[in-house]
Amino acid sequence: MVRVVFTANLERHLSCPEETVSGTTVREALEAVFETQQQLRGYILDDQSRLRQHMVIFVDGQTIVDRVNLSDSISPDSEIYVMQALSGG
Amino acid sequence: MSSQVQIATRKGLFQLERNSDGWKIQRHDFPGENVSMVLHDPRDHTTYAALNHGHFGVKLHRSSDAGESWEECTVPVYPEGAKKAADPFTENAEPKPASLSEIWSLEPGGADQPNRLWCGTIPGGLFRSDDRGSSWQLVDSLWDLPERLKWFGGGKDDPGIHSICVHPENSQNVAVAISCGGVWVTEDDGMSWTCKAEGLRAEYMPPDLAHDPNIQDAHRMVQSPTQPDHFWIQHHNGVFKTTDGAQSWQEVTGIQPSVFGFAVAVHPQRPETAWFAPGVKDECRIPVDGRFVISRTTDGGSTSEVLSNGLPGEHSYDIVYRHALDIDETGECLAVGSTTGNFWITEDGGDSWQTISTSLPPIHCVRFVKS
Numbered sequence: 345m346v347r348v349v350f351t352a353n354l355e356r357h358l359s360c361p362e363e364t365v366s367g368t369t370v371r372e373a374l375e376a377v378f379e380t381q382q383q384l385r386g387y388i389l390d391d392q393s394r395l396r397q398h399m400v401i402f403v404d405g406q407t408i409v410d411r412v413n414l415s416d417s418i419s420p421d422s423e424i425y426v427m428q429a430l431s432g433g
Numbered sequence: 434m435s436s437q438v439q440i441a442t443r444k445g446l447f448q449l450e451r452n453s454d455g456w457k458i459q460r461h462d463f464p465g466e467n468v469s470m471v472l473h474d475p476r477d478h479t480t481y482a483a484l485n486h487g488h489f490g491v492k493l494h495r496s497s498d499a500g501e502s503w504e505e506c507t508v509p510v511y512p513e514g515a516k517k518a519a520d521p522f523t524e525n526a527e528p529k530p531a532s533l534s535e536i537w538s539l540e541p542g543g544a545d546q547p548n549r550l551w552c553g554t555i556p557g558g559l560f561r562s563d564d565r566g567s568s569w570q571l572v573d574s575l576w577d578l579p580e581r582l583k584w585f586g587g588g589k590d591d592p593g594i595h596s597i598c599v600h601p602e603n604s605q606n607v608a609v610a611i612s613c614g615g616v617w618v619t620e621d622d623g624m625s626w627t628c629k630a631e632g633l634r635a636e637y638m639p640p641d642l643a644h645d646p647n648i649q650d651a652h653r654m655v656q657s658p659t660q661p662d663h664f665w666i667q668h669h670n671g672v673f674k675t676t677d678g679a680q681s682w683q684e685v686t687g688i689q690p691s692v693f694g695f696a697v698a699v700h701p702q703r704p705e706t707a708w709f710a711p712g713v714k715d716e717c718r719i720p721v722d723g724r725f726v727i728s729r730t731t732d733g734g735s736t737s738e739v740l741s742n743g744l745p746g747e748h749s750y751d752i753v754y755r756h757a758l759d760i761d762e763t764g765e766c767l768a769v770g771s772t773t774g775n776f777w778i779t780e781d782g783g784d785s786w787q788t789i790s791t792s793l794p795p796i797h798c799v800r801f802v803k804s
């Protein structure tokens with residue numbers, strides 16, 4: 345099963361504990377999470393279902409390549425980290 | 434006289450209340466969050482707060498108990514395939530997908546539309562909700578106009594709808610103003626639209642385009658609630674008014690010390706009386722001579738008074754954004770907040786001002802809670 349972890353900064357806005365889901369691409373894994381946490385979608389993806397501009401997703405330590413379709417492959421034991429590019433101000 | 438003011442800032446939503454001791458900050462909601470717009474809907478006393486999280490996008494929350502609790506509702510979503518205009522400053526630029534970057538205006542519909550909200554967004558969308566923000570529909574009739582592709586950003590990267598005026602006696606009649614896209618009016622509840630910016634003048638454009646209605650940078654537009662054919666516009670390079678329902682606009686040159694600014698407020702009963710927050714024109718964007726003042730005209734702009742009693746006399750560099758000057762229903766009480774986090778109130782139409790705070794975050798929007 346794929347482990348999906350979200351930046352702790354999101355906890356300010358809504359609950360998003362780490363999840364264990366199945367899927368063969370980043371998109372499939374995230375959609376599996378969104379099935380039970382629908383409100384989370386709008387915080388990670390924009391209204392065109394692309395990864396938000398200042399978000400970044402790591403799969404097994406590598407940033408994903410396809411930020412539009414989220415088609416990067418994952419394996420059954422992958423770890424997905426959904427992070428943000430922290431900035432102040 | 435109104436006794437509550439809501440202040441949307443870079444670091445949260447503040448609520449100010451007047452009691453026997455004067456005006457005090459009573460609530461601070463969404464601490465640390467960028468609140469771009471606030472609306473108290475007098476029809477059902479719901480407060481809406483638009484947040485812009487940056488990383489996590491634009492959100493909309495509502496409260497039915499004066500801020501004691503909030504629930505997240507939905508935000509406007511551009512339909513799949515919706516495209517922004519191509520960047521005019523990039524050679525061979527292709528139109529890019531439209532994606533919500535800011536809720537810039539939020540207004541209630543008419544009294545006969547109890548659940549209606551209007552929302553103006555960047556990039557240049559007008560949305561309508563008929564269920565108090567639970568769902569939104571893009572107003573296609575405006576978005577699909579070929580003229581929309583000529584709009585461009587003024588201060589923001591993309592064009593935006595910042596002013597929505599619902600006719601107080603006929604809710605089918607709605608006027609919107611756009612930076613930079615002129616003024617557009619519907620008289621059939623959004624089925625069709627007409628550009629009504631004849632008379633506005635854009636001195637920053639090449640001379641043969643200066644009077645093009647569709648590219649005018651109206652910074653803010655307000656409508657007289659009691660004489661709704663009267664509108665005022667604080668435009669990028671001047672002040673304009675109409676007295677015939679936006680059929681024609683006249684430039685007003687008598688506002689001192691400057692005709693540049695972002696905000697305008699109109700007296701609720703006297704349409705010839707309006708207030709402005711003037712600054713040095715766009716190269717600089719600071720108060721004239723470093724003195725923050727408010728200007729008032731009572732004769733339709735032929736003459737103006739410079740109001741400074743209680744405002745900082747020197748070395749003040751406050752700019753007032755489009756939505757950060759408001760007036761209550763009596764016309765005596767005005768509130769103004771600045772990018773420097775200063776906040777002032779007058780209870781005598783601007784003759785004298787009280788400093789309420791000098792340490793708020795940058796202020797985006799100030800609105801009285803009206804009954």
